[in-house]
Amino acid sequence: MIDIRNVSLSHGGTRVLDDISLTVPKGGVTALVGPNGAGKSSLLSLIARLQPLQDGQITVDGLPVGKTPSRQLAKTLAVLRQDPAIGSRLRVGELVALGRFPHHRGRPGPEDRRIVAETLDEFDLATLADKFVETLSGGQRQRVLVAMTFCQGTDYVLLDEPLNNLDMYHARQLMRYVRRVADEKTRTIVIIVHEINYAAAYADHIVAMKSGRLEAHGPTAEVLGPAMLKQVFGYEMSVLKGQSPLVAHY
Numbered sequence: 001m002i003d004i005r006n007v008s009l010s011h012g013g014t015r016v017l018d019d020i021s022l023t024v025p026k027g028g029v030t031a032l033v034g035p036n037g038a039g040k041s042s043l044l045s046l047i048a049r050l051q052p053l054q055d056g057q058i059t060v061d062g063l064p065v066g067k068t069p070s071r072q073l074a075k076t077l078a079v080l081r082q083d084p085a086i087g088s089r090l091r092v093g094e095l096v097a098l099g100r101f102p103h104h105r106g107r108p109g110p111e112d113r114r115i116v117a118e119t120l121d122e123f124d125l126a127t128l129a130d131k132f133v134e135t136l137s138g139g140q141r142q143r144v145l146v147a148m149t150f151c152q153g154t155d156y157v158l159l160d161e162p163l164n165n166l167d168m169y170h171a172r173q174l175m176r177y178v179r180r181v182a183d184e185k186t187r188t189i190v191i192i193v194h195e196i197n198y199a200a201a202y203a204d205h206i207v208a209m210k211s212g213r214l215e216a217h218g219p220t221a222e223v224l225g226p227a228m229l230k231q232v233f234g235y236e237m238s239v240l241k242g243q244s245p246l247v248a249h250y
């Protein structure tokens with residue numbers, strides 16, 4: 001599980017996260033939702049130690065993120081950030097393979113190569129493997145980055161808006177993959193999504209944030225209702241009950 005205790009964060013005197021305490025259960029998919037500027041990426045970046053903790057504590061699978069050696073953390077947790085810098089002269093296959101680096105430290109073995117090949121197939125990237133990443137479309141590049149993140153093979157995967165630039169087919173494929181990985185490999189996936197219906201259809205748990213504060217969290221069916229949606233997003237939406245709830249907000 002990911003345990004977040006009394007976490008606050010400020011930038012230049014402005015409070016960005018305000019005393020967040022929350023447990024993300026081990027296993028399954030947790031969707032982090034909320035309007036622009038709510039603090040979702042900030043929270044994710046603290047969990048992944050992309051920026052230092054100012055106040056509070058976070059543990060991932062019992063490891064305090066502030067004190068755990070980088071190599072150990074990289075074998076436990078992988079993160080896709082929103083705008084990662086990519087070395088422009090890398091080919092698709094090479095970039096995806098970089099995900100294995102914490103395991104082999106520059107000497108990939110047959111198991112690493114097998115996982116890379118499998119991941120390239122899974123993300124529809126095998127035919128692009130020899131292309132330079134800089135020559136790809138935005139959606140293709142996004143798929144490469146998501147593939148690299150999963151290639152790391154960690155129990156915890158944090159994805160900041162992985163559906164950016166993806167067409168409908170690939171967005172759905174990615175969410176199905178996330179669901180399958182969580183179910184079959186008992187991984188814990190935390191995903192920031194703006195399309196609330198993807199959260200409704202694929203997440204087990206919802207964490208809703210607004211203005212740096214935690215507004216609601218819990219099982220999707222319990223949390224995802226008109227009252228929470230109005231409180232967090234500021235307008236009326238209807239929630240249609242079905243196999244998974246469907247939020248009508250257009």
Ligand SMILES: Nc1ncnc2c1ncn2[C@@H]1O[C@H](COP(=O)(O)OP(=O)(O)OP(=O)(O)O)[C@@H](O)[C@H]1O
Pocket residue numbers: 011012016034035036037038039040041042043
């Ligand atoms: N490095 C920084 N310096 C100053 N302010 C920052 C910094 N990083 C984030 N912020 C501010 O913190 C607030 C929360 O930003 P954050 O990116 O965490 O929100 P978010 O919920 O992920 O938003 P979005 O949906 O737009 O990606 C915003 O007001 C943002 O301007």
